[in-house]
Amino acid sequence: MRERDLIIVGGGPAGLSAAKIALESGLSVTLIERAHDLGGQLVKQTHKFFGSKSEYAKTRGIDIAKILIADLEAYSSKLEIYQDTTVLAMYPDHVLTAIQGRNYMKWKAKAIIIATGASEKFLAFENNDIPGIYGAGAIQTLMNQYGIMPGSEVVMVGSGNIGLIVSYQLIQAGVKVKAVLEASDHIGGYLVHASKLVRLGVPIKTNTTVKRAYGTTKIERIDTVRLDPQWQEVEGSEESIDCDALCISVGLSPLHQLLSMSGCEMIYINELGGLVPKKNEQYETTMPRVFACGDVTGIEEASSAMVEGKLAGLMASYSLGYEHPQFETLKAETLHQLQNLRQGPCGIKIRQGLEKAGEAL
Amino acid sequence: MSEKDIIICRCEDVTLAELRECLEAGYTTFEEIKRILRIGMGPCQGQTCANLIQREIAKYLKQPTESIPTHKTRPLTSGVVLQDIAEAEDE
Incomplete structure (x- = not known):
C-alpha cells in the first residue's frame, strides 16, 4: 500500500486548481488522471471563455489548461x-485502487479530493444506435483535438452552451449545421452564442426534438417532432431533415461512482444533472476528509469548477493541519467568486439545485 | 413508434420495449430490472442509461424522477484482468 497525504482524482479544471492550492499550502499531492493529457475537457475547448479575469475570461479553454498545468511546475518535487x-x-x-495499463496500484490517503467531472447524457429515440450519432464531446474531440470532420451536414440536438458553441465550431470547420433542436420552449445557453448562429442562417427550433434516425451503415436523415408544453409529441408535426451526422448535446451527468460506492451520502437532483454528493460548506462529503469539487458535485461551467477546486484544495489542506498562507483571504475570495458566477438568470438552475441539496449560497 | 428500435442501455443492448415489458410485469426498480436485463452492468456501469431508466420508471409510476431510488454502485469502475491484481507489487 502506498501512503499519501492528499490524492486528487481528476486532472481537469477542478482537480488542477485544487492541486495548486494544496501545494501552496505545503502538502504533498498525488494527482491521478484517466486520460493521457491533463486539462480535462479544457483541452478540446478552442473558444474563449466568458466571465471575469480571475477565471481566465477571454482566454481559450485549451490555453487555460496550459496555464493551470504550468502553475504546478514550481512544485514538481512535492507533486x-x-x-x-x-x-x-x-x-x-x-483506500483507492487504480490501473495504469496493466499496472494495478493501491493507495491509502489522509485526504482525498474527488474531481472526476461528468459525462454526456444520452437520448432515447428510434435508431439511436446508428453510426454518425455523436455526443457533443466526441465531436469536439474529433474536430478540435484530432482535426477530423465528423460529417458534412449536422443536426444539433440541444441548445445549451455546449450545443451552441459546438454548432459554431462546426461551422468554423466548414460543416453545415442544418438546425439546432431544443425540446424546451426556450434556448438553454447564452443568447450571444445563439444570435451568432441565427445570423449565420442556422434555424433554432424550440419545442422540438429528434424522433427517429434513418440509415443502415450511417445516418442519412432524421425526423423531428414538436412537443407541447406537457412535453407530449404533437401529432402530425413530424418533419424530415437530411444529415450525415447527429450531435446530441442534452446535458451532462456527474461521474459519481467513486463517491457512491464508498458510502458517501448521495442525493439525486435534476438541476445538478443527477446523483451528487451531500457536502458541507467546507466542500467535504459525509465521509470525513473526502472532498468533492467541479462537475461531480453538480453540472456547471469550467469557471466554477476552477473556483470550487481552489476551495476544496484549501479545505482539504486545512483538514490535515496545513493552513494556506492566505487561507482567510482566499476562502472569502473564492466564495464571493462562486456567488458571482451563479447570480443572474443563467444561474437559476444551479441555485435551485443547491437549495434542494440543502446548500445555501 | 417502434420501441424495439430505441436503445436504452447501449452496453448490454437493451431496448425500450424490453424495459417497458419489465415495468408491465411489475419490476419497477433499477435493481430488479438489472437482475433481469443486465442494465447498468456493462462497461459504463450505468453512467449512460441510469438517467434514461430513472425517467422511464418515473413516467410509468407517475412519480417525480427525483423520488425514484438510484441503483447501487459497486467497485470497480472499469474492467481489470485478475492477473494484474494478483501480481501487483506493493511499495
Missing part, C-alpha cells in the same frame, strides 16, 4: 502525477 490511470474504486478507509 506526483499519474496519467492514463483509471481509479477503480474508493473504499471507506480512504
